Amino acid sequence: MTQSLKFYTLGLLISVLSLPLAAQQTLWKPVADKVFLQEKSELVHTPTAVTQVALLAGRSFAVVDGTLQELKEGSLQPVSDSPAGIQKLEVIGADAWVIAASGLYRFGGNSWEKLSEETFVDVCLHQGKVHAATREAIYVHETGKLTNIEPDGGYLSSDVTMLMEDGTQLLADPVKLGPITAIASYSGTLHILRPGKLVQLSGKVVNEHLIDWGNLPSKTTYDLLSLGSRLYVSTDRGLGVLRGASLQQIKGADGLPVEDTRELAQGFDRDVWIATTRGAVRMLEDDWHYFGADHWLPDNQVNDIAVGENEVLLATEGGIGIIRYEPFTLRKKSDHYEQWLEEYGHKRMGFIHTLYQYEGEWVREISDNDGAHTATYLSAMSYKYAVTGEETARQEAVNSFQAMLWLERVTPIDGLIARSIWSRKGDKGAMGQRGSGGLPAKWNATADSLWYWKGDASSDEIIAHFYSVALFHDLAAKGQEKELAKEHMRRIAGYIMENGWVLIDADGQPTRWGRWNPEYLLRPYGWSDRGVNGLEALAFTYSTYVLTGEERFKKGYEQLVDWGYAENTVKQKNTFPPSQIAPWDDNLAFEAYNTLLRYEKDPILRSFYLRSLERTFEIKRMEQIPWFNFTYAAMTGNDADLEAAVQHLREWTLDCTEHNFANSHRDDLFVEAGYTSYEGGLKAISPRETAVTRGARRAIVLDGGQNSKRIMEPTGFIRDYWMGRHYGLIQAPEANDRDLLEVDRGSGEKVGAAPYDGPDRPDFL
Numbered sequence: 001m002t003q004s005l006k007f008y009t010l011g012l013l014i015s016v017l018s019l020p021l022a023a024q025q026t027l028w029k030p031v032a033d034k035v036f037l038q039e040k041s042e043l044v045h046t047p048t049a050v051t052q053v054a055l056l057a058g059r060s061f062a063v064v065d066g067t068l069q070e071l072k073e074g075s076l077q078p079v080s081d082s083p084a085g086i087q088k089l090e091v092i093g094a095d096a097w098v099i100a101a102s103g104l105y106r107f108g109g110n111s112w113e114k115l116s117e118e119t120f121v122d123v124c125l126h127q128g129k130v131h132a133a134t135r136e137a138i139y140v141h142e143t144g145k146l147t148n149i150e151p152d153g154g155y156l157s158s159d160v161t162m163l164m165e166d167g168t169q170l171l172a173d174p175v176k177l178g179p180i181t182a183i184a185s186y187s188g189t190l191h192i193l194r195p196g197k198l199v200q201l202s203g204k205v206v207n208e209h210l211i212d213w214g215n216l217p218s219k220t221t222y223d224l225l226s227l228g229s230r231l232y233v234s235t236d237r238g239l240g241v242l243r244g245a246s247l248q249q250i251k252g253a254d255g256l257p258v259e260d261t262r263e264l265a266q267g268f269d270r271d272v273w274i275a276t277t278r279g280a281v282r283m284l285e286d287d288w289h290y291f292g293a294d295h296w297l298p299d300n301q302v303n304d305i306a307v308g309e310n311e312v313l314l315a316t317e318g319g320i321g322i323i324r325y326e327p328f329t330l331r332k333k334s335d336h337y338e339q340w341l342e343e344y345g346h347k348r349m350g351f352i353h354t355l356y357q358y359e360g361e362w363v364r365e366i367s368d369n370d371g372a373h374t375a376t377y378l379s380a381m382s383y384k385y386a387v388t389g390e391e392t393a394r395q396e397a398v399n400s401f402q403a404m405l406w407l408e409r410v411t412p413i414d415g416l417i418a419r420s421i422w423s424r425k426g427d428k429g430a431m432g433q434r435g436s437g438g439l440p441a442k443w444n445a446t447a448d449s450l451w452y453w454k455g456d457a458s459s460d461e462i463i464a465h466f467y468s469v470a471l472f473h474d475l476a477a478k479g480q481e482k483e484l485a486k487e488h489m490r491r492i493a494g495y496i497m498e499n500g501w502v503l504i505d506a507d508g509q510p511t512r513w514g515r516w517n518p519e520y521l522l523r524p525y526g527w528s529d530r531g532v533n534g535l536e537a538l539a540f541t542y543s544t545y546v547l548t549g550e551e552r553f554k555k556g557y558e559q560l561v562d563w564g565y566a567e568n569t570v571k572q573k574n575t576f577p578p579s580q581i582a583p584w585d586d587n588l589a590f591e592a593y594n595t596l597l598r599y600e601k602d603p604i605l606r607s608f609y610l611r612s613l614e615r616t617f618e619i620k621r622m623e624q625i626p627w628f629n630f631t632y633a634a635m636t637g638n639d640a641d642l643e644a645a646v647q648h649l650r651e652w653t654l655d656c657t658e659h660n661f662a663n664s665h666r667d668d669l670f671v672e673a674g675y676t677s678y679e680g681g682l683k684a685i686s687p688r689e690t691a692v693t694r695g696a697r698r699a700i701v702l703d704g705g706q707n708s709k710r711i712m713e714p715t716g717f718i719r720d721y722w723m724g725r726h727y728g729l730i731q732a733p734e735a736n737d738r739d740l741l742e743v744d745r746g747s748g749e750k751v752g753a754a755p756y757d758g759p760d761r762p763d764f765l
Contacts (some may be wrong), residue, residue, distance in 0.1 A: 128228015252667025415495020531572025
């Protein structure tokens with residue numbers, strides 16, 4: 001056995017042993033972290049529309065205001081001697097063929113050649129020669145000149161009633177090619193697109209009867225693209241696809257995101273790019289990628305597309321969208337996001353923060369849920385350390401763990417936690433004036449007046465502490481850190497139990513959402529929360545008992561079970577009415593599942609929790625979010641659509657800025673076969689087509705964004721990836737090339753929020 005195989009076998013064994021007892025016999029198969037092409041976006045805004053684009057010999061060109069311009073270092077520069085009124089650019093071989101108001105030109109990158117003064121509409125390569133079409137004729141370019149291909153005596157008709165016995169035709173009127181709007185070479189034959197009709201030029205015969213089966217989706221037609229066995233026709237109601245003599249249709253119901261299709265371009269990997277009036281579409285053999293404004297495009301009206309080697313230019317009414325493709329693994333992508341957190345300044349004293357624009361600069365948001373947001377990163381680094389043994393990951397976890405400790409130690413009451421902490425001297429922006437449930441924010445000053453801590457903590461903050469700190473204890477903590485983790489859980493759980501399963505704030509009143517008592521959960525007012533809040537209480541009580549061994553927590557857990565809390569978890573996930581669906585509750589529930597099912601071994605109680613997880617996962621399954629799928633797979637051992645969940649990670653965008661996105665206009669809003677929508681979602685939208693988000697990360701939200709004025713922390717990806725690695729759901733990448741495992745370190749250019757400049761957080765170690 002080779003050394004590498006030994007390490008692989010050991011890693012696989014550790015992954016299996018990491019699973020909860022019931023999940024050690026698995027029905028899922030691990031997914032390889034294979035190399036994939038990751039999109040990167042760049043936008044070039046222009047004051048007027050870009051109508052055409054081209055990639056020629058590694059150079060990028062665009063048509064703006066009818067003239068050719070070259071894109072250099074993010075700006076457009078006029079090309080000398082460009083004709084005016086350019087209507088079309090088509091790169092064939094080493095030249096760009098340019099159709100302008102004054103005629104047809106050939107551009108070699110540095111020189112121009114005028115070939116004709118006629119008005120042309122399209123060019124294509126046919127049988128190794130460039131053919132160019134006017135509205136009524138087709139010319140071939142050979143020996144340096146254009147020649148009309150019309151035969152002596154004119155074209156013949158495909159109408160058999162015109163055919164004489166000797167093979168000649170009796171024609172009352174000459175057979176015309178036009179009106180021509182586009183041409184393409186398919187199956188060795190020139191095909192001609194007329195308005196609403198496809199014909200072919202078979203030798204001398206203009207064949208108007210080439211289609212034996214099928215019709216175009218619409219009479220409003222735009223472009224042709226020949227690719228292998230297919231000839232595509234764009235229309236305003238979908239694509240027509242000619243295969244042999246059969247004309248088929250591709251519409252929204254088939255997966256086409258936008259039916260109003262215009263220009264077509266061959267991709268770099270047997271794919272087709274489609275310009276539409278509402279974004280761009282990449283059609284692959286078994287998938288569809290939709291690219292819209294504001295992330296991928298300056299404007300949704302796409303006028304033209306040019307494709308090079310792993311690079312795509314998209315001409316829009318507002319400028320040029322550039323999409324580049326780079327080989328990545330998920331490991332490399334996680335490294336990208338870790339570097340993003342550093343470079344953009346999401347970190348502050350161990351906390352993780354969202355950024356927002358304030359008076360012209362990026363600042364960190366001191367939010368309602370700094371503990372919950374930091375908990376995701378704490379769990380991510382704990383998982384990473386468990387997988388890699390890297391001390392840097394462990395130190396990141398320790399730093400965030402201390403931030404979580406501080407949220408409890410900053411308050412004057414043992415066991416009471418703060419939502420967040422504001423530095424009077426170090427933080428920028430505005431202190432939030434709104435609290436949970438629309439109530440005013442409850443800020444409290446510390447005795448030394450250096451800090452304000454935000455009160456009215458809720459159940460989502462509480463379960464985040466137990467979920468992440470218990471994971472840290474089990475996977476990354478050492479020595480005193482373990483004792484502090486247990487003490488942290490002991491203090492919070494004990495305080496809640498001592499106050500009758502209610503979180504009492506510094507003013508002596510219950511917080512708005514910190515309620516797990518039967519007087520709330522088992523009566524009409526809190527009835528809709530009885531499942532998820534009960535699940536949280538069971539999780540934080542039992543995990544504290546397991547780690548501390550204190551009988552009072554075991555008795556508290558048994559009391560909850562006697563009240564029926566375990567049974568109530570089975571239907572904790574609300575699906576109706578819509579007003580009762582709180583998307584963030586899904587995140588809280590899965591934090592509780594991850595905590596409770598790791599520790600509880602009693603088969604009767606586990607049966608309640610597993611049924612709860614089964615029901616909840618079935619509801620969430622259509623969204624294919626790894627946080628849900630990985631939890632289900634790890635805790636049950638059952639099949640969990642892991643391929644789809646891992647693909648979801650591959651489709652995250654590298655840019656964490658919350659650009660606006662819109663999908664509600666799309667024509668492909670349907671639930672995929674094999675899934676059921678229980679919450680009213682029309683479609684699970686790819687993260688490529690939305691924005692980086694956190695928490696439950698609902699995939700059924702069609703429209704959103706923050707006008708590019710907020711930057712989200714990408715901790716959800718980092719946590720999900722390393723969670724998948726920890727449980728063996730994702731295999732380690734086979735690639736050993738550093739460029740496929742890590743991103744280049746930053747240039748040092750200032751981006752994001754300025755470093756925190758204020759008093760330090762207390763050190764508890």
